[in-house]
Amino acid sequence: METQDQVNVMPRIGDKAPSFTAKTTQGDINFPEDYKGKWVILFSHPADFTPVCTSEFMTFASMQKEFDELNTQLVGLSVDGLYSHIAWLRTIKEKIEYKGMKNVEVTFPLIEDITMNVAKKYGMIQPNENTTQAVRAVFVIDPKGVVRTVLYYPIAMGRNFDELKRIVVGLQTSDAYGVALPADWRPGDDVIVPTAGSCGVAQERMESTDEDQTCYDWFFCTRKLAKEKVEALKVK
Numbered sequence: 001m002e003t004q005d006q007v008n009v010m011p012r013i014g015d016k017a018p019s020f021t022a023k024t025t026q027g028d029i030n031f032p033e034d035y036k037g038k039w040v041i042l043f044s045h046p047a048d049f050t051p052v053c054t055s056e057f058m059t060f061a062s063m064q065k066e067f068d069e070l071n072t073q074l075v076g077l078s079v080d081g082l083y084s085h086i087a088w089l090r091t092i093k094e095k096i097e098y099k100g101m102k103n104v105e106v107t108f109p110l111i112e113d114i115t116m117n118v119a120k121k122y123g124m125i126q127p128n129e130n131t132t133q134a135v136r137a138v139f140v141i142d143p144k145g146v147v148r149t150v151l152y153y154p155i156a157m158g159r160n161f162d163e164l165k166r167i168v169v170g171l172q173t174s175d176a177y178g179v180a181l182p183a184d185w186r187p188g189d190d191v192i193v194p195t196a197g198s199c200g201v202a203q204e205r206m207e208s209t210d211e212d213q214t215c216y217d218w219f220f221c222t223r224k225l226a227k228e229k230v231e232a233l234k235v236k
């Protein structure tokens with residue numbers, strides 16, 4: 001029997017992404033195994049044939065090429081069935097023109113989760129918000145299958161897809177160059193040099209004549225990281 005805890009499990013940053021098999025609009029998947037070596041954005045929406053979700057799918061699908069360049073697989077989920085998913089995506093492609101987007105084809109997999117098996121593993125059902133629909137959850141998972149970012153949005157609020165892209169670019173940059181990223185960082189902005197372990201090293205860094213580095217105090221130093229170096233991480 002299912003306990004309340006199992007219903008409300010929320011994977012945390014640093015956890016292995018919970019595994020599952022599922023039917024999707026692009027065939028069966030074995031998650032996260034099938035996406036080993038890729039970044040993944042697993043996201044849920046409350047229901048097919050609803051306006052906020054439609055605006056989100058059109059926006060996300062329109063950014064497909066940008067996510068391909070980031071070696072990032074998009075995977076959607078709702079607790080609707082496969083035929084509903086297929087009919088909704090067909091309606092989007094054939095009928096909806098919104099904010100200059102039209103003929104939008106969703107080519108990433110959309111999971112059917114009528115049993116809520118996956119939604120429950122990922123804490124997507126938040127009963128005080130809604131007992132029968134998933135909230136707008138987002139999990140950014142790295143190529144080793146580790147959860148790196150978790151976001152939950154309420155049902156009434158569409159997500160900012162530019163921010164989701166910024167998160168993936170930021171994580172890839174942080175991993176590749178061993179840096180942290182300040183508030184509102186964008187490629188080309190200065191990055192944060194991780195604080196060194198000892199006072200002596202921090203003092204040395206403060207006194208550095210490296211023109212690419214700026215120290216605001218012993219615990220807060222930034223350095224330049226050219227936009228080209230961030231863009232070099234893209235898949236060619």
Ligand code: BEZ
Pocket residue numbers: 046047050051052053054133155
């Ligand atoms: C929407 O995406 O627009 C929506 C989803 C669930 C309930 C109400 C609206």
